[in-house]
Amino acid sequence: LLDVEIKRFADGECYVRVKEDVKKEDVIIVQTTYPDNNIIELILLRDALLEADAGNIYLIIPYFGYARQDKKFKDGEPISAKALAEIFSMCVEAVITVDPHKEYILDFFKVPAFSCSAVPEIAGYLANKNVDVILAPDKGAIDRAKNASNVLGCEYDFLEKTRIDDKTIEIKPKEIDVEGKTVAIIDDIISTGGTMARAVSEMINQGAEKVYVACTHGLFVNGAIKKLTDAGCDEIISTDTIENRFSKVGVAPQIAAAMSRAIK
Numbered sequence: 001l002l003d004v005e006i007k008r009f010a011d012g013e014c015y016v017r018v019k020e021d022v023k024k025e026d027v028i029i030v031q032t033t034y035p036d037n038n039i040i041e042l043i044l045l046r047d048a049l050l051e052a053d054a055g056n057i058y059l060i061i062p063y064f065g066y067a068r069q070d071k072k073f074k075d076g077e078p079i080s081a082k083a084l085a086e087i088f089s090m091c092v093e094a095v096i097t098v099d100p101h102k103e104y105i106l107d108f109f110k111v112p113a114f115s116c117s118a119v120p121e122i123a124g125y126l127a128n129k130n131v132d133v134i135l136a137p138d139k140g141a142i143d144r145a146k147n148a149s150n151v152l153g154c155e156y157d158f159l160e161k162t163r164i165d166d167k168t169i170e171i172k173p174k175e176i177d178v179e180g181k182t183v184a185i186i187d188d189i190i191s192t193g194g195t196m197a198r199a200v201s202e203m204i205n206q207g208a209e210k211v212y213v214a215c216t217h218g219l220f221v222n223g224a225i226k227k228l229t230d231a232g233c234d235e236i237i238s239t240d241t242i243e244n245r246f247s248k249v250g251v252a253p254q255i256a257a258a259m260s261r262a263i264k
Contacts, residue, residue: 002027006041016044022054028259029057029092032242033084034065034219043087050091058262059092060255062241063217067101068189070108082108094262098241098251099188099216116258118216118239118251119144122186123151125237125249129212132181135159135173137199144186159185159199171202179207190215190238193224200231210234216251217241 003019014037027049031042042059049057069080085108088095095113100106106113126148136145136158149156157173183203190196190213200211211233218238225246228236240247 004045006045014040014044016041016048018045018048018052022049022052024053024055026055027057028060030060030062032063032065033061033088034063034242036065039065039084046091056093057091058259059088059095060259061088061095061097062251062255064097064100064105067097067105070102070105079108081105085109085113096255096258096262098239098255101188112262114258114262116251116254117144117147118241118249118254119147119186120151121239121249121251121254122214122216122237123148126152126184126212126214129184129210129235130182131184131212133157133173133176133178133183135178135183135185135199135203137185137187137195139174141187144188148184148186159202171199172206177206178203180209182210182212183208184212184214186214188215189217189219190224190228190236191219192222193220193227197224197227197231197233200228200233204232212237214238214249218244218246220244220246 005017005019007015029045031038033039066080066084072079089110092111094111095109097115099118100115106115131152131154134145134149134156136142139158142158145156155176157176159171160174161171185199196213203211212235213233214237216239236246237248238246239249239251241251
């Protein structure tokens, strides 16, 4: 682990210094790109390594901030994920990230890019919770639920929204009855928590005995934790891609496996 000094000047500008000799040494940078300050630190750290004549540089981005901005929704907008991916690609050999919002985001990078999933580690954490059903919050996330259920040996399904009338939307599993069961809802990101809180509340209303919520990237902004606890969630689980008090699952084993693919 390199000795690196990172600090902020009085005006908020970032100072980075690599305090060891890295000449001709291969180096791995590990930096989540959230919040924005981390992006500047990453860019300056990469340049510091180049100035120090480091060997090959590899970049691990546990949580790729801006990944959800992967297309233009209105004229005049940037494709932020693409713009940043191109910047991060400069002067590195490969990039690794964890559970990107969409897999095609990897194509935005100009160097080989690899993803890995935190689902096996999350499922491992849930192994002693006696989970009966793994739920995805929508059909698009069904593979994540399926993979977790394979580890746990339980059922899986996704939540389907059905409009009952102009004021009422019902949320329920597509196929499985959750009454009397322990349920875990798994998603890639929990940001404001509104969608997940609604799902928790609906599962409890439909008779679920316990409801766990788990995610890879726990942003937990705008009162997300209160929403989830008020909804009746039994436990909130996230990984250490963004460190917080709910980071109960480590993703290092999955990153290490991806890194071995990247350096072949």
